[in-house]
Amino acid sequence: MDKFSVSAIRAITAGALAIAAQLMGISAAPAQNLSGLDVYRIISQGVQEASVRGRPATIAVTDRVGNVLAVYQMPGAPVTVTVNSGRTVRTGIDGLAGVIPSTMAAISKAVTGAYLSSSGNAFSTRTASQIVQRNFNPLEVLGAGGPLFGVQFSQLPCSDLNRRFVNAALPPPPDQFRGPKRAPLGLSADTGGLPLYIGGVVVGGVGVLADGVYGLDTDVSNIDADEDEIIAIAASTGYAPPADIVASRITVDGKTLRFTDARPASLAATPHLAPAVNPAGFVAVTGYTDGGILAGQSYGATGSGVRAINPAMDGPGYANVANIAGFTPFILSSGPDAPLFPLVAGASNEGQSLTAAEVPVILGHALRVASSARAQIRRPLQSFAQVTVSIVDAEGQVLAQARTPDAPIFGIDVSLQKARSAAFMSRRDAAANLQSPGVFPAIRVVANAINGLIPQHAYSVPDYVQNMRAFVGPGALSDGMAYSVRAIGNLARPYYPDGVNVNGNGPLSRPVADWSPFSTGLQFDLVVPNIINHVLFVRNLNLDVTGDGRGDFDPDGNGAVNDTGFGCTPVVSNSSGLNPLANGLQIFAGSSPIYKNGVLVGAIGVSGDGIDQDDMVAFLGLHNAAIGLGTGVSHAPAAIRADQIVAAGVRLRYVSCPFSPFINSNEQRACEGK
Amino acid sequence: MRVVGLSGNIKIGFAIAMGLVACALPVYAQQLTVAGTQLAPVVLSSPAAGLIEKQIVMAGDVAQATHLVVQFAGVPALMRDRQGVYQPWDLDPAHLADNGFTPSGDQLTFKVFNQDLSDKNFPMRVTLYYRANGELKFGYFDVMRVN
Known part of the structure; x- marks a missing residue:
């Protein structure tokens, strides 16, 4: 046996032992959860910092599976947000001002901190900001889009998977605290959302909205002094992740991720000395919390739903x-x-x-x-x-x-x-389903509503089929070609090929001049009615666009706006009548x-x-x-995989597997020829 | 465009914004079509008294068979049979059970539930179908609990 083989065997053995140790260790991971007192402490620490800074804030705390444990709104805190990607784009919800409640933004930020994190990685909304933009890193010309490009439109309020809060005044179902719960605006890239840990185990997230802006960080080359983030750091004191797992210890494509630009030294107050808060600040948020304080569920226990x-x-x-x-x-x-x-x-x-x-x-x-x-x-x-x-x-x-x-x-x-x-x-009927006229008129009212709010936004789901056919070929989305999401993603970037900033957009994306993380293209346009419906529900804004004397989302005329229904997107399968994209396109x-x-x-x-x-x-x-x-x-x-498609002189990708993919072998090119 | 039952400043802001809306289409359909339609949702104030029915307009169609499918989060699609029993559906329209609902004039009423739904996950989706003139027409509506 030669030396190489011996070292290879040693590596394999070490890898196998590492796997065994991890699997054994994970099965014995301790259950942890936030108590009501923990939630109160987190809120009070945040409120104190916000008070000293003179930046009244809205603060939300969730558990790991998205149950909203409390939302606190200080007097003078911005009641609504302005959505701003920093790109002066006025399509999608970008630029929308005075409509979306700060409570919804704070909850989405808390959920993001909790949902992106684990015992092996602690990610924040700043991390999310870094990995959802059109270049990675943001502003890095010729850098491909962020690795999680599009993840902001997940955990949507219309998802058929994510659970919904049940008001305590109603007879609760037996599994009312099981997750994962939905995020009111999807995942957030607005700095000021952090995970919470106890004993190295993620137990939830905290989200802060004080500056009135729901946006993202477009420049990772500087160090921000972000009020939302500093207040969140204060709130999470005592519940911080282990230093070794924060995003800034993790690299992707050789680029170090960001966790937070704030440091404990940035704080203006001493968190553990935070005084009691005015109980009147705990607020109800329709669809999320009735205004009380809840203890969090222990992830892994039956009550958590996982x-x-x-x-x-x-x-x-x-x-x-x-x-x-x-x-x-x-x-x-x-x-x-x-x-x-x-x-x-x-x-x-x-x-x-x-x-x-x-x-x-x-x-x-x-x-x-x-x-x-x-x-x-x-x-x-x-x-x-x-x-x-x-x-x-x-x-x-x-x-x-x-x-x-x-x-x-x-x-x-x-x-x-x-x-x-x-x-x-x-599917061979993908184009037909996207162009089906029967399901679109009902939700077009909402599209008109958003057009009224943001006149430049053109709602045109069927047009994306035409875009695809002009770009890929006349049979696109009906010729039976097999699309992985990697291939779909190639076509859904604001530059084609991905990251080449001098080029135009892919056919499933908005043109770059109209594109932002708040207006991605087909992905967003399929769910925008659901999102707007949900905002109107949370605010109980009972619009009557049709002028028939009753609210458009209040068909029973009882004055209450209905929530968005079962499943996202207006698409229904021509063959079964069921929704094939019931939690949105990714x-x-x-x-x-x-x-x-x-x-x-x-x-x-x-x-x-x-x-x-x-x-x-x-x-x-x-x-x-x-x-x-x-x-x-x-x-x-192989003959029908999307990597057989060459569009605009560039071949689509079907799959891309990593270098040195395994921890128990030295195998390379694991996917080649398969 | 009106804003129903809101405070004054919110009304004004939305009224200005909505002033740009040139025209509006009917919100919810009352008929089924081969491409599918969206029907008005149902909101239950008490899931314990879960009586759900849906009336549609036939527009001259004569239904040879009527079908009904329900989806809850996480549960495979369930079809209703003539006895009101729900059972898994394999998503093949040819295998849908005929519920035998009969029209009254030009209106057809689908009886969905009349039972305690307290232990169900909401919202749920109900899809209605009928066959007429060799075509399968369908439409769907959502059922939510008040919150």
């Missing part, structure tokens, strides 16, 4: 997922304590379908790949990737979902968005459509680590499962 698979309770399908994965994954739970997504077979498409026996094999193999994948965004080094994996059928209906135990919460919704997006865009990588005997039968979506890692878990997970199954399940035939 728990380990119990083979005896959850059925043989999920037991098989655990067997194949090699560890005990977590799932969402509902009702008494059953899987929220019971493992089921997929609908038939052109005579082919995923069976209930095939679904757990695909899910288990994907999680198995994750457990040996070298994490991009986690500390310490040699950690494996922690992700959520979703499987859907060709109609976008959920067949199963499971996750590694410490995966960030945001991936629960995003992995499902990715799976649905890949399945939907690969446009950053981590998915593969699934085929069986050459026919589209569904898709797999992965989210939680770096996008190349997510992509690899989806791609290799499906590949390995296909080999094991031998039932005709496979990737799309």
Whole structure:
């Protein structure tokens, strides 16, 4: 045996031991939660800092699964925000002033801090700002778009996955505090949202809105003195993440992420000396909190809605997922304590379908790949990737979902968005569904409303089909080509190819002059009616655009505005009548459509680590499962994958896997030829 | 455009903004079509008294069969059979159970639920279908609980 082989074996052995240690350690992770006293302390620390600075603030605290534990609004705090990307764009909700409540912004910021973080990484809304812009880093000419480009339109208030708050005055369902809960404006990139930790375990997030602006940081080359962020630092004192896992200890593509520009030394007051606050400041927010203080749920316990698979309770399908994965994954739970997504077979498409026996094999193999994948965004080094994996059928209906135990919460919704997006865009009737006239008139009223608020915004979902056909070819979205979300993302950037700042936009994006993180293109235009509806609901702004004497979202005429309904987007499948994009379109990588005997039968979506890692878990997970199954399940035939498309002289990408992808081997090019 | 039941300053701000709206279309449909329509949502003040019915206009169509599908968060789509029992649907329209609802004049009433819905996750989506002249027409509405 030569020296290389010995060192390789040592590396493999060390990697295997590292995996075993991590899996054993994670299964024993302690449950932690915020008590009501913790929530009060966080609020009072923030209020004190804001008072000393003379910047009255709105402060929200959530637990890890998004339950709003309290919202506090100081006298004189801005009641509404101005949305401002810093780009003087006036499409989408960019530039919208005096409409969106500060409470909604603060909650979204708190949710973002909680949902992006884990015991291996602590990310803030400043981190989010850095990774959602049109270049990464922002302003870096020829830098491709942020790795999580589009993640701001996840956890949406219309998502069919994310749960909703139930007012305590009503008979509560038995699972009322189970998450993940929705974020009122989606995820936030406005600095001033931080995760909260106890004993190294993320227990929630805090969001602060004092400056009246809901925006993002367009320049990461300087150090900001951001009032929202400084107040959030004060609020989170005593609940800070371990120093080794903050974003500034983590690199992506060789670029160091940012956690916060504020430091404890920036504080004007001493947090632990914070006095009691006026209880009148605790406010109700329709759809989120009734104005009291709640204790947070312990992540991993049944009450949180996210728990380990119990083979005896959850059925043989999920037991098989655990067997194949090699560890005990977590799932969402509902009702008494059953899987929220019971493992089921997929609908038939052109005579082919995923069976209930095939679904757990695909899910288990994907999680198995994750457990040996070298994490991009986690500390310490040699950690494996922690992700959520979703499987859907060709109609976008959920067949199963499971996750590694410490995966960030945001991936629960995003992995499902990715799976649905890949399945939907690969269907032969994608164009027809996007152009269907039947479902659009009802929500066009809302579109008119936003047009009135922001006259430059043109609402034109069907136009994106024409854009695609002019750009990609006349058969686009009806020719049966297989689109991964990476390929969709290539087409949904304000520069094509991605990051080349002198070029025009992709066909699913707004032109760069009209583009901003608050107005991305098809992704945003599919959900803008839901978002505006939800803002009107939270404010109980009972608009009557139609002039029929009753509110447009108050069909029963009782004076109360209805919330946005079941599922995002007005799209319905021509074949089933169901919504195939019920939690919105996603446009950053981590998915593969699934085929069986050459026919589209569904898709797999992965989210939680770096996008190349997510992509690899989806791609290799499906590949390995296909080999094991031998039932005709496979990737799309190479001839119909989106990387066969050359548009404007540039080939689309189908999948991109990382260098040195595994922690237990030296294998490279893991996805090549598959 | 009106703003219903709001304080004065909010009314004025929105009235100015909405003044740019040139025309507005009807908000919710009352008929089903082959492309699908959005029907007015239903808001339950008490899920314990979960009586849900939906009346649609047939516009001269003669329904040969009527179908009804319900979706809750996380639950596979459920179809209603003629006895009012819900069971999983494989998403194949050919397999939808006929509910046998009959029109009254030009109106057809779909009976969705009449049971305690307290333990259900809201919102839910209800999709209504009927077959007429060889075509499957459908529309959907959402059911929410007041909050």
